[in-house]
Amino acid sequence: MEEDNSEQKPWYEDPFIQEMMGLMGARAMRSVMAGFKANLVFSGENGIADATKYMDQSLYDNEKRILVITDNFTKKFLPKMEDAFSNTNFEIKLWEGVKAEVPYETIEKGVQICKEFNPTILMAIGGGSVMDTAKIVNIKYEKPELNLLNIDAVSGSIGLHRKIKHLVAIPTTIGTGSEVTTAAVLNDTRRAPHKKIGITADDILPTIVILHPDFVKDLPPFLIMGTGLDTFAHAMGAYVSNWNNPLTTAINITAIKETLQYLPRLVKYGSKDLEGWEHMQWAALMAGLGFSNSMPGIEHALGHSFGALMEVHHGYSVGLFTPQSVAWQAKVTERWRDLCPIFEVEDKQMSRQKALESLIENIQTFIRKVGGAVAVREVKRPIIKEEDYKTKIPLMAEYALNDIAHLASYRPLRLENYLNIYKSAWNGEIIY
Numbered sequence: 001m002e003e004d005n006s007e008q009k010p011w012y013e014d015p016f017i018q019e020m021m022g023l024m025g026a027r028a029m030r031s032v033m034a035g036f037k038a039n040l041v042f043s044g045e046n047g048i049a050d051a052t053k054y055m056d057q058s059l060y061d062n063e064k065r066i067l068v069i070t071d072n073f074t075k076k077f078l079p080k081m082e083d084a085f086s087n088t089n090f091e092i093k094l095w096e097g098v099k100a101e102v103p104y105e106t107i108e109k110g111v112q113i114c115k116e117f118n119p120t121i122l123m124a125i126g127g128g129s130v131m132d133t134a135k136i137v138n139i140k141y142e143k144p145e146l147n148l149l150n151i152d153a154v155s156g157s158i159g160l161h162r163k164i165k166h167l168v169a170i171p172t173t174i175g176t177g178s179e180v181t182t183a184a185v186l187n188d189t190r191r192a193p194h195k196k197i198g199i200t201a202d203d204i205l206p207t208i209v210i211l212h213p214d215f216v217k218d219l220p221p222f223l224i225m226g227t228g229l230d231t232f233a234h235a236m237g238a239y240v241s242n243w244n245n246p247l248t249t250a251i252n253i254t255a256i257k258e259t260l261q262y263l264p265r266l267v268k269y270g271s272k273d274l275e276g277w278e279h280m281q282w283a284a285l286m287a288g289l290g291f292s293n294s295m296p297g298i299e300h301a302l303g304h305s306f307g308a309l310m311e312v313h314h315g316y317s318v319g320l321f322t323p324q325s326v327a328w329q330a331k332v333t334e335r336w337r338d339l340c341p342i343f344e345v346e347d348k349q350m351s352r353q354k355a356l357e358s359l360i361e362n363i364q365t366f367i368r369k370v371g372g373a374v375a376v377r378e379v380k381r382p383i384i385k386e387e388d389y390k391t392k393i394p395l396m397a398e399y400a401l402n403d404i405a406h407l408a409s410y411r412p413l414r415l416e417n418y419l420n421i422y423k424s425a426w427n428g429e430i431i432y
Contacts (some may be wrong), residue, residue, distance in 0.1 A: 033082070036247055037182055037202060041285065043211040043278075051210050052084045059120060063165070067119035069110070069134045071098040074126040074172050077215055079125065081170075093117050098126065098133045098363040101187045101196070101308075110137035122208075125166040125215070127227070128176035128314065131169050132184040135204040138164050139292050148186065153203050162285045163217035171208035172215045174266070174280040175227025175315045177234050185302040185304075185381020193395075195220035196304050199402035211285065215278040221267065221380065222313075225371040228263040228280060229319030231255060231271055234287035236363070237297020238267040240329045240336050241409045252290035256344060258283035260366065267370045295408030298400075305399035306376075309392050310384055319372045323363045324421060327430045330356050336395050353432075360430055364379065375428030386426060394420045409413070 011120040029191045057063075066085070068078055077098040082092060099106045110133060114122075122135035138211050139146060142160050151158060169179035171365060178184070184207045219227070235255035238248065243383040269276065302325075303318030312319075330336045340347040340355060343362040347355035364374040373379045376389055397418035406413065421431055 010396060017191075021082050022080070023195065023284065024216055035206055036245070038289060038293075039206055039209055040178060041180075042218060042230060043281075045212070046343045048080075048084050048107055048210055048296075050083065051168070052088065052206055054208070055121060055168070055209065056085075056088045056090070059165060061089050062090065062257060063120045065117060065119045065381065066090050066092045066121040066123050067114065067117055067223045068092060068094045068123045068125060069130060069137070070094065070096045070125050071100075071168070072096055074130060075115060077125050077170070077172065080214065081125070093119070098130045100129050102129050102136065103187050103189045103194075105131060106375045107136050107140055107186070110134075111140045115139040118163075120164065121166045121168060122164055122317055123170065125172060126172040126385075128185070128230075131171070131206070132186065134167060134169075134177075135184040135206075136186055136199060138167055138204060139199070139201070147275070148199055151199055156202045158201045158203050159277065160201075166205045166208055167204070168208045169211065170212075170215055172209045173219065173223060173227035174263075174277070174284045175230030175234075177231065177284055177291065178284055180288040181205065181292035182290065187308075190331060195399060196308055196403075200404070202399045206427065209285065211278075211281045213274050213281070216281060217274065217277050219270075219272045221270065223370070224263075224266050224270065224400035226265065226315035226319075227284070228259060228315070229322075230315030230373050231280070231369075232259045232263070232286045232319035233299050233315070233322045233325075234296060235283075236292040237299045237325045238287075238291035238294045238340075239339070240326050240333065241295050241297055241330075242333050242335065244335075244410060248290045250293040251286045252294070253338065254344075255283045255287040255290055257337070258286070260342065261295075263370050277305060296405045297322075297325035298328060298405065298409045298413065300405035301400040301403035301409070302396075302418070302425075304403050304405065305396040306422075306425075308399070309396055310376075310379075312369045312384075314381060316363070316372060316381070318373060319367055320376070321425070322367070322386065323360045323374060324425070324430055326363060327432050328357065328413075329411055330407070331432065333400070347373060356432070364428070376426045378428070389426060391421070392410045394424055 122134050124131045140165050169177045183200045185196050235252040239252040262276045265273050265276040299318045299321040300320040307314050307317035345358045399416045
């Protein structure tokens with residue numbers, strides 16, 4: 001699995017590509033790129049049984065080997081899936097070696113397990129780190145010669161599914177959306193300091209998704225809030241971008257409405273609200289489909305860098321920058337107006353700027369309502385010292401500029417824009 005790329009950068013950090021990316025938002029180019037990528041989704045008790053039957057009938061008996069990929073926390077869900085496969089001829093092996101933020105060395109370990117066990121199904125039970133690990137392990141197991149840094153989003157297929165027939169995603173959070181995306185994030189620990197890189201390929205879209213409240217209902221309060229804000233950020237950032245089509249527009253707006261209604265309930269009632277869990281599982285899935293088939297917003301470029309360097313939870317981080325993302329795109333699009341009635345803003349009775357400011361204020365109110373932060377100084381986990389934060393702003397801005405989500409911004413940003421946004425974010429000030 002060796003790659004000669006210790007000093008190499010991902011394709012999307014190429015200055016030429018960054019300059020040309022703006023052209024991809026033109027209506028003519030968007031029509032060429034139009035499409036919708038999705039998978040089989042099974043939900044509830046019958047869903048588990050139906051998914052099991054589907055997998056059982058899709059493989060010959062000598063192919064039935066499942067490698068279940070988890071971390072130390074999500075391995076507890078293995079017995080539920082073992083019970084589901086009890087009347088089949090599948091051989092099931094557990095690998096619980098996933099680490100948070102997907103460090104590069106974890107991928108190497110996962111590939112080695114695959115070489116020893118020769119699975120035909122990878123079943124990822126967990127949050128974003130588990131699913132991203134499974135996706136990247138899938139790539140390096142089937143295509144060991146492939147350079148992860150040179151997989152570009154335009155190429156599409158990279159030729160998987162020859163060894164791994166099904167990539168199964170069972171989310172245990174309500175935010176990542178990774179169960180329905182063609183993307184994964186890797187923490188390139190070979191770079192100093194470490195940097196998250198985005199990997200996109202059609203082949204790593206999970207073929208099967210299983211949703212069930214039992215896999216999410218015991219989430220602790222902080223993760224309910226954090227992963228729920230991840231869903232919120234996905235849908236909001238993708239919606240206000242002009243990289244969209246009628247299907248993603250409908251999906252994202254529904255995900256936003258579901259999150260506004262059900263996330264506060266889950267924050268308050270937790271495991272008692274099974275209806276809330278079901279709705280937020282679907283909201284997370286829809287937001288994943290929505291941003292994967294359009295483009296995420298700059299809240300992800302900002303949040304990725306901020307979260308990595310300040311050691312703040314991903315969903316908490318992108319949630320913090322969601323109001324800024326909406327405000328920034330408003331300079332070049334009117335799509336934000338569709339959000340006004342949802343956030344109870346009477347935009348027809350106000351000037352454009354006043355309506356936009358009122359919308360941003362109400363978005364911030366919602367984020368605070370569920371326990372999130374809209375200013376860096378409000379972050380409590382961990383508490384961030386102003387001097388430490390400001391010292392890291394230049395590096396955060398550089399990383400944001402070279403983040404794959406930066407390319408998706410319909411309104412261009414330069415390094416100085418990111419510097420100003422990060423400086424203003426300390427007090428939660430918005431740059432329009």
